[in-house]
Amino acid sequence: MRDLAILGRLEAKRLRSKLNYWLKVLGMDPEDSRFYRIYVGLFWLYWVFFMWSYGTENVYQISRRLPSDATGSIAQFIPIVIFIGQILYLFSVFRNQPVRLNGADIAYLAISPIHRGYLVFINLLLNTWLPTLFIAVVSCFVGMLIVWQAMPGTVGLAGLFAAITMALLVFITTTLAWSISMFRLRPDGGTFRLASWVIFPILIIVAVALPQITFFPGFVWVSAVTEGLTPFIGALLVALSALGILLLVFTGRRVDMPVIVEENQMYARIARLGPYASYYARDLIVRIHKQHRLMKRRRVRFALMTSRNNFITLMSQSVLMSLRESSFSFIMLILQGFMVTSIVGTVVSAAGLDKIQTWALIVLGLMMSRRPDIASTFRSAMQTPWLRQFLPSNVPMVLAAYSVYSFGLIYLGSLIAIAVAFPSYILTGATFSLFIGITLTIWQAFTVVPEKHIFKRELQYEASVLVSGIPIVAVGFFSQSLPMTMITTAFIMVIAGYLLYQSYPFSS
Amino acid sequence: MxxxxxxxxxxxxxxxxxxxxxxxxxxxxxxxxxxxxAGKSTLLRCLAxxxxxxxxxxxxxxxxxxxxxxxxxxxIIFVPDVPDFYDELTIWEHLRLISSIYHVADWEEEADNLLVAFELEDAATAFPFSLSRGMRQKLALIMALIVRxxxxxxxxxxxxxxxxxxxxxxxxxxxxxxxxxxxxxxxxxxxxxxxxxxxxxxxxxxxxxxxxxxxxxxxxxxxxxxxxxxxxxxxxxxxxx
CATH class of the missing domain: 3.40.50.300 (P-loop containing nucleotide triphosphate hydrolases)
Structure with a gap:
């Protein structure tokens, strides 16, 4: 217990420091006068109250519009949703162990003789309190939605019980999932680590055969919302939570700390970047994740093909890099082409080309279709002059070789979507899709190649799509003619290609 | 000249x-x-x-x-003081790639010799980001030397x-x-x-x-x-x- 107190004091200090930081962000500096702090506190209190009222009002409006039998269906559906959530969470902690340590934790706590079970337990509390709070709030709204029509007088209590019950269920689920994860990570747990994956098919079989057991947490939540949280259920949940803590401390005690430390090197690197890193250093974080994946994953058995023909060599490089980044990248690329084309086709056929909203949705869809990147290998080579100097001097060929794999698969997905859903438009759709694909590839190249004539800088992909989308939308909307729109798209493609060819390093 | x-x-x-x-x-x-x-790196960047x-x-x-x-x-090849590499390619694949682009004859033998000379032969299948700074510098030098x-x-x-x-x-x-x-x-x-x-x-x-x-x-x-x-x-x- 002494270790628990030490860890508790340490984390309390850290929490206080974090709290001070976020209070400063919210405008409440401890060095400000007391009256000013009260004023800021009241402001945020009002904001929270306002947002809560806004949320509640929306729940009320939705409940009014729902058919009377709909809330019953939602209540029936909830246990399945909770079960799926639990399975997905368990799966995530199986894939990546859940303990998160920063650089200081790795340097001082992980190697110290402190009780590992307590370390893991405190870590669970720190990592789950915020998501638990969020889920509890959402659960509160859902609970109110279910009872508002049938029992408007008990809405507040139902919301409260929904939040408390869900918070306890989340706590029990996380402690159990972490306990299993820690048991898998004990030094002699190699065989169990592999064999334990069998738990997932077992759970699914049990869910089908004995739904009363697997969906029990969901039933408890629904009963707490509709009939109130009975003392027995409340006590049961608290007892299970306590049991979960004991189990976690017990399994955490024997955890293989070097494995956890190794896994946490990546998180420590990201944590060092600071609280806003996900905004200003997103590319770096993506790269750190990628490097971590590459280190962990078994190497793809695909040799880099080399040839006298540089086009084939570079294309092979982009294929290998894409497969190393994700073994299923080729499926994802086909799916991306399939999905974007399906969405655009569905929107066009449902809403018609005579509505400006249809065109806006098409442009929006194309703006959002950036990932996976068509020209990612080209980008990484162009951003690094050291690597670029080894590439052939024919830069248009380099772009073509690096893009052909991703482009080809996305285009294939697009063709499949057209053939399946809109077979009568196969020729038009295929041509249109080809023009758009080439134009998007060129715009992606402009994210690393500064445009020379008009903008004189690198262009944000989204901005490029918007700029090129406006004339296409204008021609399409006003002419209502597909051939005219295609000619405009081809024109934009040629202009973009010319601008790219004129820009450095395509042209010095 | x-x-x-x-x-x-x-x-x-x-x-x-x-x-x-x-x-x-x-x-x-x-x-x-x-x-x-003084401008040494700037001069080299301009020259390259x-x-x-x-x-x-x-x-x-x-x-x-x-x-x-x-x-x-x-x-012209310029080896900067902090070179970067493709994350997804191993040391050997880097050498294979550039040897192919430069059409280096008997590149495998040359690559082997250079890796041995720079004591990198055991790391040939490693990803460059997992190497120390000195080892990355060695890889950069090998990449530059192999294309002569x-x-x-x-x-x-x-x-x-x-x-x-x-x-x-x-x-x-x-x-x-x-x-x-x-x-x-x-x-x-x-x-x-x-x-x-x-x-x-x-x-x-x-x-x-x-x-x-x-x-x-x-x-x-x-x-x-x-x-x-x-x-x-x-x-x-x-x-x-």
């Missing part, structure tokens, strides 16, 4: 290179010395085509470089290397020199007992030729950490030169 003629470059208002001229002969190893911030000089010309065998469509020249460039620029190549690797680099540079390559490296020191063919001092936005004795005394000064004294002494040295 590799010739630099009246080269000027500035970062905004800050002039780094001003009407700078010098020459290198084929099969010559030249050392570029100068205090931190990574940065575009405001005025001036760079000539290789009387051919004006960087005037064609490509901003870089396949005959006509002109090779190295920015502080010995910085993160151990003594053995430093000696290996020097030996490999001598091999490249035998092929008639032009080699220019920025460094404050040379491996024990080795001599360059030409010593250049980067100072006051210019490059001046100095002799070995001056280089040796200057190395001592540059490794002395009082920058005010260093500047004053360097000025004296340069005036003497």
């Amino acid at each position: 590799f010739k630099v003629s009246e080269l000027s470059y500035s970062y905004g208002q800050h002039q780094v290179l001003h009407n700078l001229s010098f020459e290198l002969s084929p099969g010559e190893i030249a050392i570029l010395a100068g205090r931190n911030g 085509g990574w940065s575009k000089p405001e005025i001036g010309g760079i000539y290789l065998d009387d051919r004006l470089l960087f005037q064609e469509q490509s901003p870089q020249d396949p005959d 460039p006509k002109v090779l620029f190295l920015d502080e190549p010995f910085g993160p290397l151990d003594i053995n690797a430093t000696m290996t680099v020097w030996q490999q540079l001598k091999v490249l020199k035998a092929y008639g390559s032009y080699i220019l490296l920025s460094s404050h020191t040379l491996p024990e007992g080795s001599q360059a063919d030409r010593y250049l001092l980067m100072q006051r936005q210019q490059v001046r030729v100095i002799d070995e004795t001056q280089f040796d005394s200057m190395s001592a000064l540059l490794n002395y950490d009082d920058s005010t004294d260093e500047d004053a002494n360097l000025d004296e040295e340069a005036d003497d030169a």
Whole structure:
């Protein structure tokens, strides 16, 4: 217990420091006068109250519009949703162990003789309190939605019980999932680590055969919302939570700390970047994740093909890099082409080309279709002059070789979507899709190649799509003619290609 | 002949290179010395085509470089002090890739020899991001050496290397020199007992030729950490030169 107190004091200090930081962000500096702090506190209190009222009002409006039998269906559906959530969470902690340590934790706590079970337990509390709070709030709204029509007088209590019950269920689920994860990570747990994956098919079989057991947490939540949280259920949940803590401390005690430390090197690197890193250093974080994946994953058995023909060599490089980044990248690329084309086709056929909203949705869809990147290998080579100097001097060929794999698969997905859903438009759709694909590839190249004539800088992909989308939308909307729109798209493609060819390093 | 003629470059208002001229002969190893911030890296970047000089010309065998469509020249390789690599390719795949692009004959044997020479043979299947800084520097040097460039620029190549690797680099540079390559490296020191063919001092936005004795005394000064004294002494040295 002494270790628990030490860890508790340490984390309390850290929490206080974090709290001070976020209070400063919210405008409440401890060095400000007391009256000013009260004023800021009241402001945020009002904001929270306002947002809560806004949320509640929306729940009320939705409940009014729902058919009377709909809330019953939602209540029936909830246990399945909770079960799926639990399975997905368990799966995530199986894939990546859940303990998160920063650089200081790795340097001082992980190697110290402190009780590992307590370390893991405190870590669970720190990592789950915020998501638990969020889920509890959402659960509160859902609970109110279910009872508002049938029992408007008990809405507040139902919301409260929904939040408390869900918070306890989340706590029990996380402690159990972490306990299993820690048991898998004990030094002699190699065989169990592999064999334990069998738990997932077992759970699914049990869910089908004995739904009363697997969906029990969901039933408890629904009963707490509709009939109130009975003392027995409340006590049961608290007892299970306590049991979960004991189990976690017990399994955490024997955890293989070097494995956890190794896994946490990546998180420590990201944590060092600071609280806003996900905004200003997103590319770096993506790269750190990628490097971590590459280190962990078994190497793809695909040799880099080399040839006298540089086009084939570079294309092979982009294929290998894409497969190393994700073994299923080729499926994802086909799916991306399939999905974007399906969405655009569905929107066009449902809403018609005579509505400006249809065109806006098409442009929006194309703006959002950036990932996976068509020209990612080209980008990484162009951003690094050291690597670029080894590439052939024919830069248009380099772009073509690096893009052909991703482009080809996305285009294939697009063709499949057209053939399946809109077979009568196969020729038009295929041509249109080809023009758009080439134009998007060129715009992606402009994210690393500064445009020379008009903008004189690198262009944000989204901005490029918007700029090129406006004339296409204008021609399409006003002419209502597909051939005219295609000619405009081809024109934009040629202009973009010319601008790219004129820009450095395509042209010095 | 590799010739630099009246080269000027500035970062905004800050002039780094001003009407700078010098020459290198084929099969010559030249050392570029100068205090931190003198513009050595900027000069090497300009010479390699990574940065575009405001005025001036760079000539290789009387051919004006960087005037064609490509901003870089396949005959020139520049190894920066902190090179980056493809995350998804292993060391061996990096060598395979560039050997293929440069159509290097018997590249596997050459790659094996270089990996052994630089003591990287056990890391051939490793990803570069998992290597130490010194090992990454070795990989960069191997990549540069395997294509046997006509002109090779190295920015502080010995910085993160151990003594053995430093000696290996020097030996490999001598091999490249035998092929008639032009080699220019920025460094404050040379491996024990080795001599360059030409010593250049980067100072006051210019490059001046100095002799070995001056280089040796200057190395001592540059490794002395009082920058005010260093500047004053360097000025004296340069005036003497």
